[in-house]
Amino acid sequence: MSQRGGLGSEMTGEDVPFGETLVEVDGLKKYFTQSSGLLSGLSLEPDQFPPISVGRQQVKAVDDVSFDIRRGETLGLVGESGCGKSTLGRTILRLLEPTDGSIRFKGEDLADVSGETLRQKRSEIQMIFQDPQSSLDPRMKIGQIIEEPMRAHDMLDDEGREDRAKMLLEKVGLDPHHYNRHPHAFSGGQRQRVNLARALSVNPDFIVCDEPVSALDVSIQAQVLNTMEELQEEFGLTYLFIAHDLSVIRHISDRVAVMYLGNVVELAGKEELFENPQHPYTKALLESIPVPDPRQRDVRGVLEGEVPSPLNPPSGCRFRTRCPRLIAPDTYEWTDEEWDRTRAFMRAVKRQTFEPMTASETRAEFFGGDLPDGAAGDVVSEAIDLIATDRTNGDDGDEAKLVEGVDWDGATELLLESFAEESICAREQPAYEIESQYGDEPHHAACHLHR
Numbered sequence: 453m454s455q456r457g458g459l460g461s462e463m464t465g466e467d468v469p470f471g472e473t474l475v476e477v478d479g480l481k482k483y484f485t486q487s488s489g490l491l492s493g494l495s496l497e498p499d500q501f502p503p504i505s506v507g508r509q510q511v512k513a514v515d516d517v518s519f520d521i522r523r524g525e526t527l528g529l530v531g532e533s534g535c536g537k538s539t540l541g542r543t544i545l546r547l548l549e550p551t552d553g554s555i556r557f558k559g560e561d562l563a564d565v566s567g568e569t570l571r572q573k574r575s576e577i578q579m580i581f582q583d584p585q586s587s588l589d590p591r592m593k594i595g596q597i598i599e600e601p602m603r604a605h606d607m608l609d610d611e612g613r614e615d616r617a618k619m620l621l622e623k624v625g626l627d628p629h630h631y632n633r634h635p636h637a638f639s640g641g642q643r644q645r646v647n648l649a650r651a652l653s654v655n656p657d658f659i660v661c662d663e664p665v666s667a668l669d670v671s672i673q674a675q676v677l678n679t680m681e682e683l684q685e686e687f688g689l690t691y692l693f694i695a696h697d698l699s700v701i702r703h704i705s706d707r708v709a710v711m712y713l714g715n716v717v718e719l720a721g722k723e724e725l726f727e728n729p730q731h732p733y734t735k736a737l738l739e740s741i742p743v744p745d746p747r748q749r750d751v752r753g754v755l756e757g758e759v760p761s762p763l764n765p766p767s768g769c770r771f772r773t774r775c776p777r778l779i780a781p782d783t784y785e786w787t788d789e790e791w792d793r794t795r796a797f798m799r800a801v802k803r804q805t806f807e808p809m810t811a812s813e814t815r816a817e818f819f820g821g822d823l824p825d826g827a828a829g830d831v832v833s834e835a836i837d838l839i840a841t842d843r844t845n846g847d848d849g850d851e852a853k854l855v856e857g858v859d860w861d862g863a864t865e866l867l868l869e870s871f872a873e874e875s876i877c878a879r880e881q882p883a884y885e886i887e888s889q890y891g892d893e894p895h896h897a898a899c900h901l902h903r
C-alpha cells in the first residue's frame with residue numbers, strides 16, 4: 453500500500469483499491485475547430501450580410517476513445533506522431549475541454565465537480581511533459597519549483613514544504629543539498645527528476661506522463677524509467693505513459709493502447725500486444741526496422757504512405773487506406789489469389805511504384821497473365837488500359853490512336869471506388885474482443901479481420 457511519502461493525507465473512503473478502475477474514459481472526443489485555408493474556406497452566402505462565410509473544419513484529434521486505467525498500473529499509449537496521444541492525455545486531465553464523452557476519476561465525472569472538490573481532485577492528477585528544459589522556470593531554485601504546487605494547494609507550512617521538497621529530491625535520486633540550485637545546473641535527466649519531484653509534491657494518485665524520456669539519451673532514459681517504476685511502487689501511483697518509442701513502452705507498461713488517427717486500434721496486456729499483435733497497424737509498427745542511431749528509433753515514417761488528415765479521416769477503419777490486409781469487397785466474386793493480386797496492383801497504382809508498361813506486360817507482371825473473373829476483371833482491365841504505354845483511343849475513326857501519357861489518377865480513382873470503398877473496412881467501424889494467448893487481460897482489436 454502506498455506510504456504517501458509519510459506526509460500525505462490518510463486514506464479515505466473514496467480511495468480505490470489496487471487493481472480496481474481509477475480512470476474511466478468513455479466515448480471521448482476532442483475536435484479542434486479550425487478556420488480553413490485563406491480562400492478555399494470562403495463560400496458565397498447571398499442571403500446574409502456580408503454575403504460570404506468562412507468555412508470551419510474540425511480536426512478530429514481524438515474520436516470516440518474508451519478505456520479504463522486501473523489503480524497501480526501503467527497504461528502505455530503509443531502511435532505515430534500526430535495520432536492524438538497528447539490531445540488525449542490533456543483532455544483526460546481536462547486541460548482541454550472534451551467535445552463529447554466522459555472521463556471519470558475514482559468514479560466521479562470531473563465535469564460535475566467544482567470549487568474546493570475540484571481543487572482537491574486537481575492535486576490528485578498531475579502531468580509530466582517531454583521537455584524538462586522549458587517546463588522549469590530558470591529563475592527559480594529547484595526547491596521553490598518543487599514547492600510551487602504545494603503552495604498553490606495550501607499544503608503544509610513553509611518548513612513542512614521544505615522538508616517535503618528535500619525528501620522528494622532524495623526519492624527521485626537527487627541530492628537534497630541541491631535544494632537551492634537553479635535548473636541550469638542540472639542535466640536533462642536530472643531536470644526530468646526535478647519535474648517528477650514537483651508532480652509528486654501534492655500526493656497525486658494519477659500521473660499523465662507525456663513523452664517524459666524522449667528528449668533524453670538512451671542510457672539516461674532507462675535510469676529515469678527505473679526511478680519512475682520505483683516511485684510508482686512506493687507511492688502507489690497510476691501512470692498513463694505516452695510515447696512513440698516502442699522500446700520505452702515495452703519497458704514501462706503493464707498494458708498498451710495503440711492509437712492511430714484519433715482512435716485506439718488495439719489494447720492488450722504488454723506481453724500479448726508485443727508477442728501476439730492482431731491489428732495490421734500494430735504489426736507494422738512492431739515490424740519497423742530499427743535504425744542504427746538509437747535516437748531515431750521511433751515509429752515515424754516506417755509505414756507506407758502518409759497518415760491521412762484528421763480533418764477528413766477515412767470512413768470505417770481509419771487505417772484501411774494504408775492497410776496491407778484490406779478485406780475483399782463482397783460486391784464481387786473472388787478467389788483469395790485474385791483479391792491478393794488485385795489489392796497489390798491497386799496499392800502499386802495508387803503509389804505509382806512501377807514504371808508504366810504495355811497492357812499485356814502489366815497483366816503479366818501483376819496477374820500472371822490471368823485477370824480476375826467477371827466484373828472485377830473488367831474493372832482491372834479498364835484500369836490497366838488507363839496506365840498502359842500502348843494506351844489507345846479506339847473511338848476515333850478506324851485507326852486507334854496512341855494516347856499521350858498514362859492516367860495514374862484515373863486508374864487510381866477507378867480501382868479505389870470499385871474495390872477499396874466497397875470493402876467492409878470502408879463501410880463499418882471495427883471493434884472486436886479476441887482471446888489472449890498471453891495472460892488473461894482482454895484483447896481489443898479494432899480490425900474486421902476478427903469479425
Ligand SMILES: Nc1ncnc2c1ncn2[C@@H]1O[C@H](COP(=O)(O)OP(=O)(O)OP(=O)(O)O)[C@@H](O)[C@H]1O
Pocket residue numbers: 484485486511512513531532533534535536537538539540696762
Ligand atoms: N490546438 C490545436 N488546434 C488544432 N489542431 C490541433 C491542436 N492540437 C493538436 N491538433 C491536431 O490534432 C492532431 C493530434 O495531435 P497530438 O499532438 O495530440 O498528436 P500526438 O500523437 O501527441 O503527436 P506528437 O507525438 O507529435 O505530439 C494533430 O493533427 C494536430 O495537428
